[in-house]
Amino acid sequence: MKQAENIIVGISIGDLNGIGGEIVLKTFEDERILDFCTPVIFASIKVMSFLKTHFNSSINFHSINSVNQITVGKINVFNAWKESSKINFGEEDTKIGEFSVKSLAAATKALKNGDVDVLVTAPINKHNIQSEEFNFPGHTDYLAQELEGESLMFMVTDTLRVGLLTDHVPVKDVSTHITAELIQQKINTVYNSLVKDFNIQRPKIAVLGINPHTGDNGVIGSEDDDVLRPTLKKIKESGKLVYGPYAADSFFGSDNYKNFDAIIASYHDQGLIPFKTLSFGQGVNFTAGLNKIRTSPDHGTAYEIAGKGTADENSFKEALFTALKIYKNRTEFENLTANPLKKAPANERRKNYKER
Template sequence: MKKAENIIVGISIGDLNGIGGEVVLKTFEDARVLEFCTPVIFASSKAMAFLKTHFKSEINFNDINDINQVVFGRVNVLNCWNEPVKIEFGKEDFKIGEYAIKSLQEATKALKNNSIDVLVTAPINKHNIQSKDFNFPGHTDYLAQQLEGESLMLMVTENLRVGLLTDHVPVKDVAVKISADLIEQKINTVYETLLKDFKINRPKIAVLGINPHTGDNGVIGNEDDDIMRPTLKKIKDSGKLVFGPYAADSFFGSNNYKNFDAIIASYHDQGLIPFKTLSFGQGVNFTAGLNKIRTSPDHGTAYEIAGKGIADENSFKEAVFTALQIFKNRFDYEQLTSNSLKQAGKKL
């Protein structure tokens, strides 16, 4: 296991016209954070110098052109481009979107090559990143293509974890997308990530219904009776502690969520509205199920406050520390598994 300060956190800079640059600066202005990791910001020294001046940051960057030039214990900026970038806070700009994608692609390449240990992504604008060469709804879908595994959006805070059966899918398509295979796949992904990424030995998982009141015995749709219930019974019979489907409208208000290690919602807003209501500013988006670790804050570009110096960095800082904790937990899990296999081999 690496020393804490030698764990390299790659950071994709996101939309430079949003609050991403500000929350990155604020996070690493606290020198104590550098005792736990070494950050590498994938951007350009010119762009970061502009942000540093604008926000009156006292960070001294270590500018590098190659990942092998990283200096541990410093805030490194890896130049992904050299030309000047016109940053106009609060403005949606397709050129800025191109730089956000350059940063993400370079950071992802470094993650795949093990040149960085974890990736934390600053917010992007899902509209201005679209092009013929990049056609993904967001980070999660792109990373799912680039990295091995079955990706799942898992929103995480101290005592609450919410995963999604479907994420960036129009509401009209949700019921069509949900199948027995998808439910099994997503539950297995959540189960495995609770074991190895969060050190929960016997995970207890709740699943929310697809329809209001889980269909009211077919009065408001048949999907919960025809697909959800039989699939959950099959999974529970296999030995996993999986419960549901629960009616989503009362599940969080009744505090029932506190009885579970994770909750799986059927669609985006069903899970993220209660999650953000309960934890906004402290939550983290973790892409579970991949062979690499990626986290992000639970907010977007926030154009309306960009450049004003009032953005709250806590969610981004939590994303950094969550990535570090998961990195350590995975290492411990792999060591434990390896030792168990060795012991089993000796007995044979």
């Protein structure tokens, strides 16, 4: 397995008028993090120098124009654009949105090509990134197109993991999106991720109902009885430890969630409201099911505090360390799967990267 400091972490800078730059700086002010990874920030050296001055940061950057110039043990800044970037903290700006997309596209390209090992994304504004060239509700949908696999929004902490059957779907359309095929796909994605990304050999998964009280025998909707229950029964018969559907209103308050390795919610707010209530500031958004690893903090651009120096970097830091842990777990799983009788040897450092 690759030595820890040789795990190359690509970082997209997100919305420059939000708190992304600040939480990235605060995270890497602790030089001990360079013992665990080598960061590559996809932005521009001019922008990062401005942010360094504004937030009175002590960080030293290594400016690069090519992935071949990545230096292990340094905080690398990949120049993803050369234009001037006028930052007005707290304001929504379509030009800033363009820079968010340039950062994400360059970081994703490096991830696809194997030039970085994992991707950690700072928050974007889903409105100001929209254009004819970029028409996605957010990171997850864009990465689902660019990378291989079946993507799933998986919100995780050390003790709580919540996946979604539907994510950025209007509530009025949720029930029409939930089909037997979708349920099987999402449960398989969560199951496989728990095994290979979180090293859980026999995961237990709970599924929340679609309607209040899981439909009350059809009184409050028939989707739970017609679609969800028969599909879960079929999945159980295949040998997976899948349980439900559970009424969502009491599931978290009763602490029932503690009995499972993951919970799958039917729609966005059903899963994310309890997740963020229980773990806000410590949670991580992990895009499970893809052939590459991407994580992000569990919060948005926070325009209301942008530029003030008061943003909490803990969720971004958790996203960074979660990406590293998943990378190590996945690498070990793949090595053992390829040769189960032989412990995989440590990987050599990537030859084309300079040493510290």
